[in-house]
Amino acid sequence: MDLERAKEILKSPExxxxxxxxxxxxxxxxxxxxxxxxxxxxxxxDNVMIVPVWDLEDKG
Structure with a gap:
């Protein structure tokens, strides 16, 4: 995932x-x-992690 998409998802009410x-x-x-x-x-x-944004996948 790119940085802009991660920010969009974070701000999304959905x-x-x-x-x-x-x-x-x-x-x-x-x-x-x-x-x-x-x-x-x-x-x-409780399992909080700091991960590279590019390792996240958008399934939506």
Missing amino acids: HIEVTYRGRPVWIEMVDEHAEKAQVHEEVNK
């Missing part, structure tokens, strides 16, 4: 399915300078 390495995640924050996103797993909200 639920847009995003995965990281095949696991459904929710984008919490996008760091434009580092090109990374803070995400948490949808099934385990």
